[in-house]
Structure formats: structure tokens, C-alpha cells
Amino acid sequence: MKKxxxxxxxxxxxxxxxFASHAANVKVLDKTLYPAANFLAYTEFELSGEPLAEALxxxxxxxxxxxxxxxxxxxxxxxxESYEYSEEAMYALNYQSSMGPHLxxxxxxxxxxxxxxxxxxxxxxxxxxxxxxxxxxxxxxYPISVPYVSGSPEFVGKVDTTKVNGEELEVLSATGKAAVHxxxxxxxxxxxxxxxxxxxxxxxxxxxxxxxxxxxxxxxxSQDFLGGMHVTTTDEEVEATSSTMxxxxxxxxxxxxxxxxxxxxxxxxxxDKLLILQQQLGFDGxxxxxxxxxxxxxSKNPIWFAHKVAVKETQKNNVNNIGKLTVTDGSSSxxxxxxxxxxxxxxxxxxxxxxxxxxxNPAFKAxxxxxPFAAAPKQNIDGKTNNNVAADDxxxxxxxxxxxxxQNLANLHFNKKAGTFVTKYDGKQNAQVxxxxxxxxxxxxxxxxxxxxxxxxxxxxxxxxxxxLETPQGKQALGLIKAQADFIxxxxxxxxxxxxxxxxxxxxxxxxxxxxxxxQSLDAQFxxxxxxxxxxxxxxxxTYKQAAxxxxxAVEKNMFDAELGxxxxxxxKATIHTPLTAAAISGGxxxxxxxxxxxxxxxxxxxxxxxxxxxxxxxxxxxVNGGQQLAEWVGDSGENLLKNSSTTxxxxxxxxxxxxxxxxxxxxxxxAAKVSVSAN
Numbered sequence: 071m072k073k074x075x076x077x078x079x080x081x082x083x084x085x086x087x088x089f090a091s092h093a094a095n096v097k098v099l100d101k102t103l104y105p106a107a108n109f110l111a112y113t114e115f116e117l118s119g120e121p122l123a124e125a126l127x128x129x130x131x132x133x134x135x136x137x138x139x140x141x142x143x144x145x146x147x148x149x150x151e152s153y154e155y156s157e158e159a160m161y162a163l164n165y166q167s168s169m170g171p172h173l174x175x176x177x178x179x180x181x182x183x184x185x186x187x188x189x190x191x192x193x194x195x196x197x198x199x200x201x202x203x204x205x206x207x208x209x210x211x212y213p214i215s216v217p218y219v220s221g222s223p224e225f226v227g228k229v230d231t232t233k234v235n236g237e238e239l240e241v242l243s244a245t246g247k248a249a250v251h252x253x254x255x256x257x258x259x260x261x262x263x264x265x266x267x268x269x270x271x272x273x274x275x276x277x278x279x280x281x282x283x284x285x286x287x288x289x290x291x292s293q294d295f296l297g298g299m300h301v302t303t304t305d306e307e308v309e310a311t312s313s314t315m316x317x318x319x320x321x322x323x324x325x326x327x328x329x330x331x332x333x334x335x336x337x338x339x340x341x342d343k344l345l346i347l348q349q350q351l352g353f354d355g356x357x358x359x360x361x362x363x364x365x366x367x368x369s370k371n372p373i374w375f376a377h378k379v380a381v382k383e384t385q386k387n388n389v390n391n392i393g394k395l396t397v398t399d400g401s402s403s404x405x406x407x408x409x410x411x412x413x414x415x416x417x418x419x420x421x422x423x424x425x426x427x428x429x430x431n432p433a434f435k436a437x438x439x440x441x442p443f444a445a446a447p448k449q450n451i452d453g454k455t456n457n458n459v460a461a462d463d464x465x466x467x468x469x470x471x472x473x474x475x476x477q478n479l480a481n482l483h484f485n486k487k488a489g490t491f492v493t494k495y496d497g498k499q500n501a502q503v504x505x506x507x508x509x510x511x512x513x514x515x516x517x518x519x520x521x522x523x524x525x526x527x528x529x530x531x532x533x534x535x536x537x538x539l540e541t542p543q544g545k546q547a548l549g550l551i552k553a554q555a556d557f558i559x560x561x562x563x564x565x566x567x568x569x570x571x572x573x574x575x576x577x578x579x580x581x582x583x584x585x586x587x588x589x590q591s592l593d594a595q596f597x598x599x600x601x602x603x604x605x606x607x608x609x610x611x612x613t614y615k616q617a618a619x620x621x622x623x624a625v626e627k628n629m630f631d632a633e634l635g636x637x638x639x640x641x642x643k644a645t646i647h648t649p650l651t652a653a654a655i656s657g658g659x660x661x662x663x664x665x666x667x668x669x670x671x672x673x674x675x676x677x678x679x680x681x682x683x684x685x686x687x688x689x690x691x692x693x694v695n696g697g698q699q700l701a702e703w704v705g706d707s708g709e710n711l712l713k714n715s716s717t718t719x720x721x722x723x724x725x726x727x728x729x730x731x732x733x734x735x736x737x738x739x740x741x742a743a744k745v746s747v748s749a750n
Contacts, residue, residue, distance in 0.1 A: 119153025
């Protein structure tokens with residue numbers, strides 16, 4: 071078996087022994103799924119999965135979910151577990167939970183007739199576009215248009231685990247024991263009827279951050295799934311050489327039939343989200359459903375998406391439907407705004423049909439050429455922006471909502487005097503700065519800038535491109551990135567090298583900061599690293615790279631808990647971890663590995679790649695597998711349902727199958743809202 075082509079070789083046995091001697095005590099304090107936080111974490115998990123392992127030299131073909139910790143513990147944690155957890159959780163919410171209005175009642179399907187038969191025909195058509203057998207579409211899928219704010223991921227009824235199929239597999243567990251097992255494919259794998267969550271636990275309201283965060287997961291996976299084509303008869307992936315290649319009778323859309331089908335469904339769901347935002351959720355401080363178009367100017371008559379809109383749920387087609395909407399919190403939240411700007415910018419790049427973007431992937435162009443998804447009007451893809459029109463196709467929707475989100479970030483949330491983003495706008499700006507959101511605003515702005523300028527996004531968001539349009543919008547975004555990065559470096563870094571969690575701005579002309587929030591959380595440290603690396607990559611200003619390095623070294627010095635074997639806010643004491651903590655650590659540590667390691671002639675031990683991968687593996691095994699990840703699906707993440715066995719953790723990684731993860735009937739493959747982590 072090939073080994074990872076890293077500049078070192080990690081001993082899986084030594085790492086396993088290290089984990090055992092520094093066990094973590096992870097207590098689940100709250101199981102609730104909050105899509106806004108969870109799917110930010112799962113996006114970082116996706117980027118820290120196969121893309122990270124491959125960037126560090128791993129041949130992905132050697133990864134096997136049934137060969138635990140091979141070729142190394144790091145490769146497996148990143149390339150299998152982190153990557154697959156991120157995908158599994160998306161399906162749990164989007165296809166199985168019922169935590170939102172059903173896609174059949176969404177605006178896209180309503181426009182084609184609005185019945186279940188109409189949606190069924192559309193699914194069959196999308197399956198045909200990717201060469202996926204329609205009879206293999208999972209039964210009783212419950213695709214949702216938009217998610218509610220929160221809900222319990224515990225199942226409402228008994229899960230159907232009856233056997234529908236099986237196979238013989240050679241399995242290497244986390245304990246190093248190899249064995250041949252007869253595995254069972256359970257009924258719930260093909261029929262989602264028994265995987266619904268308890269609707270009594272749902273907070274039936276809409277929130278832009280929740281919509282944006284799951285939208286981000288959808289578009290990241292859609293780009294992955296639809297980024298190439300495949301030979302229809304053999305399912306062999308091939309590079310798309312033209313946007314009409316899928317019309318030659320030999321090739322189909324998608325890198326494979328199964329992946330392509332998921333990409334199609336996720337794209338359909340993403341368009342529904344954008345239509346609901348555009349048609350129903352525009353808010354001007356008084357009225358909901360306010361229309362906005364490409365000529366929107368936030369400096370004149372601001373329109374935003376209210377932080378919380380209660381849904382009077384009704385039933386239509388015997389499934390959930392949006393009834394009356396009532397604004398319960400009309401403020402614009404910075405977190406909501408950047409959480410929406412990031413995915414809509416990714417979607418803008420994914421659906422980009424501008425004639426000036428000669429570098430667009432032909433596979434993407436084929437998806438949006440009119441079949442299976444509508445093409446954009448000519449006014450919206452020419453070299454001008456002052457003639458753009460509002461429309462319902464994917465690219466026009468992305469363009470319109472990206473413009474509103476960016477303008478609101480720049481006008482409603484940016485304090486020009488202080489040079490930083492503030493957390494709230496409700497007719498006027500508040501004075502609060504939160505490091506986490508300021509840093510992630512940089513990340514979102516960097517993706518917006520790259521999408522506007524036709525530079526690569528998605529997995530290639532740090533790479534150069536064949537085209538750089540240098541648009542006015544991109545230049546404005548770069549200015550905001552620089553200002554916010556400067557504020558973090560100059561104002562939020564404490565004497566111990568760590569960043570403060572935030573600050574309160576002063577109304578004084580001569581003093582832009584009244585006070586700082588002296589708390590120094592893990593979330594803020596790793597988010598600051600994530601944001602500053604994005605600023606460095608966007609501006610090529612080495613100041614931000616060195617600042618990110620310094621913060622990481624301060625984290626190592628002040629926050630590493632030797633007894634625990636990973637970081638704690640206060641070493642020796644329990645630390646509360648949320649999905650935001652997981653997002654920041656996954657994202658910040660990944661960027662450290664990719665961009666902050668020792669260069670030629672440098673010998674800082676904490677910035678050696680081997681040290682960083684060991685830190686990543688220890689954190690992931692102890693905290694994520696130790697209890698934050700509540701359950702895992704059967705199959706791609708290494709878990710198997712074994713015949714004649716009662717175990718619900720066949721790979722011995724600490725993460726239970728859905729039926730063994732607590733609750734009366736089990737728990738979906740999601741992440742806990744809050745866990746306490748301490749040394750035993």
C-alpha cells in the first residue's frame with residue numbers, strides 16, 4: 071500500500087498510544103442541531119478532509135473507510151472521517167429530518183404545477199441528466215427548501231433496521247485488529263421513512279444564518295459532484311472538455327451517476343432558498359417581502375434579511391408548508407450577513423455564465439445551459455452590470471442576493487471610523503465587535519472578491535486563476551478585507567499574543583475603541599488565524615501571515631493542555647466546545663498547515679508539519695470522535711452494521727451508529743450543540 075507523500079511518516083500505533091494515555095472526558099450538554107453553527111463546522115470539515123489530505127501529498131486512492139487509521143491516523147481522520155461526517159450531516163437535515171418546509175411546496179415546484187407528481191417528474195428528469203437509475207432514488211426522501219432555526223436530531227419513532235442486503239468486507243478497526251465480517255445493509259439506508267426528527271422540538275422560524283450555512287454545504291458539495299462528467303455506461307469520471315459534452319450520447323453530467331444526482335438535488339434546493347430569500351424575506355425595518363433588484367443601493371434605502379422570522383406552518387400536499395411569516399427579530403446580524411455572503415458567492419462562481427469568464431469549468435456551464443437548469447438572460451452575463459435585471463435563474467438569483475449581502479456588509483455593518491465590522495444593525499449600527507465574526511467576514515469577503523473577479527473558489531480558493539477580471543466590487547472587497555485585518559492585528563491582540571474575543575467601540579471621534587472583551591476563547595483564536603490567512607492570501611500582505619503565525623504560537627504556549635493532549639481555554643479546566651469551536655479549530659489549523667509552516671531555514675518546532683498533523687489528529691480523535699459527533703451513518707465513514715453482532719460502533723472510533731447514539735429511538739448523524747471537554 072502506498073504511503074502518504076508527506077515529508078514525514080506518522081506512526082499510527084504511536085498516535086493511538088498517545089491518545090489512550092491522554093484520554094478526554096467529553097460530556098454532551100446539548101444535542102440540539104442549530105444549522106447556522108453546525109454547517110459552518112461541517113464546511114470546514116469538508117475543506118479539512120480530502121482537499122487537505124491531498125494538498126499535503128496523499129494519493130486519495132489509497133484511502134479505504136474499512137481500513138481504519140490507514141495509511142496514517144491523520145490521513146484517515148481528515149480524508150475519511152472529517153470529510154464524510156460533513157456530507158452525512160447534510161443529508162440528515164436536507165433529506166431525512168423534516169425540519170423545514172418540503173421542497174414540493176417551494177417556489178420552484180409551485181411554478182411547475184406544485185404537486186408531488188410534478189416534483190417526482192423533476193427528480194426523474196434530473197436523474198436522467200446524470201445517468202442515475204430513477205429506481206435507486208431513496209424512498210420517502212423529505213427534501214426541505216429551507217431549514218428551521220433549530221431542533222432535536224433524535225428520531226421520533228423506531229428506525230427500520232431490517233436487512234435489505236449485505237456483503238462481506240475485510241475490516242481493520244481502530245484497535246488494529248483485522249477481520250472479515252458479513253455486513254448488513256439496513257432498510258433505513260434505502261428508505262428514509264423512519265428517520266424523521268421530533269417536530270415538537272423544532273423552533274419553527276427562519277434565520278438567514280441557518281439558511282446560508284446549509285446553503286454553503288450544498289454548494290460546496292454541488293461543485294464537487296458536478297465538477298466533471300462521466301462515461302454513462304461505465305460511470306468512469308472524465309474531465310469535461312466542452313459544455314456540450316453531455317449531449318454526445320456517451321457522457322452524462324456529474325463526476326459519477328450517484329454523486330451527480332446528489333449535486334442535482336442539492337442545486338435544486340439551493341435555487342429554492344434563493345427564491346424564498348428574494349421573493350419573501352426582504353425586510354426594510356417595517357415590511358416583509360420587500361422587493362430588491364440589481365440596482366439595490368444600501369446607502370439609500372436599506373433592505374436586509376431579518377434575524378428571525380416565525381413560520382406559521384401549514385400542511386400542503388400532506389407535508390410541511392410555509393404559512394404566515396412574522397418578524398420576531400428585525401435586526402440585521404453580521405453573522406447572518408457573512409454566513410449568506412459566503413455561499414451565495416460560491417454559488418455565483420458555480421453558476422457563472424459571464425462572457426468575460428473564459429476560465430469557467432465547461433462541466434458547470436453544461437449544468438446551467440437551459441437543461442437541466444435555466445440559463446441567465448443575456449443582460450446579466452455581458453460585460454456591463456448597470457443593465458442587469460432580476461430573474462429566477464440560478465446565476466441571476468446569486469448575482470442579485472450577492473449584491474445585497476455585500477452592500478449590507480459594507481454599509482450597514484462596517485464602521486468606517488474604526489475600520490471594523492459591528493455585530494448588529496437595526497436602523498443604526500451598534501458598537502459591538504466580535505472577533506469570531508469579524509474574522510469570518512474576511513473569509514466571506516475573500517470568496518466574494520474571488521467570485522466577482524472570476525478566480526477559483528471552492529476547494530481551489532487559495533489558487534491563482536487564468537482570468538482575473540479585477541472588478542470594482544472585487545477591489546472594494548479587498549479594501550474591506552485589509553481594514554478588518556488591520557483592526558484585528560492592531561487592536562484585538564493582547565500582550566500574551568492571543569486575541570481578545572471582541573471590543574466595544576466608542577462614540578468619541580478621537581478614540582475608536584472604548585473597551586475590549588478580555589475573554590480569550592479557543593473560538594476567537596482559531597477564527598482569527600483563519601481570517602488573517604484569508605487576508606494574506608487575498609492581499610499578499612505578509613503582515614497578516616506573520617500575525618496569524620504569532621497567534622498560533624501563543625495558542626500553543628498558553629492554551630495547550632498537556633494532560634488533555636489538546637487545547638483548552640484554560641489548561642487544567644473544562645472547556646465548552648460548540649460547533650463554532652469545531653469550525654474555527656478545523657479551519658484555522660488547516661490554514662496553518664497549508665500556509666504557516668516553516669519555510670526554508672526556519673526551525674520553529676510548533677510550525678513543523680508533523681507537529682501540526684499530530685495536533686489535528688489528537689483534537690479530532692479526542693473531541694470530535696470523543697463525543698461532539700453524535701452519530702455516524704453506515705458506510706463511507708467506516709461504520710458497518712455487522713451480521714450477528716450487537717455492536718453499534720463497529721470501527722471502535724467512539725462514534726455510534728444512529729441507532730446506538732442515545733435517545734429513545736436513536737440520533738441522527740449530527741454534531742452536538744454543546745459539549746464539555748476535560749482531562750480524565
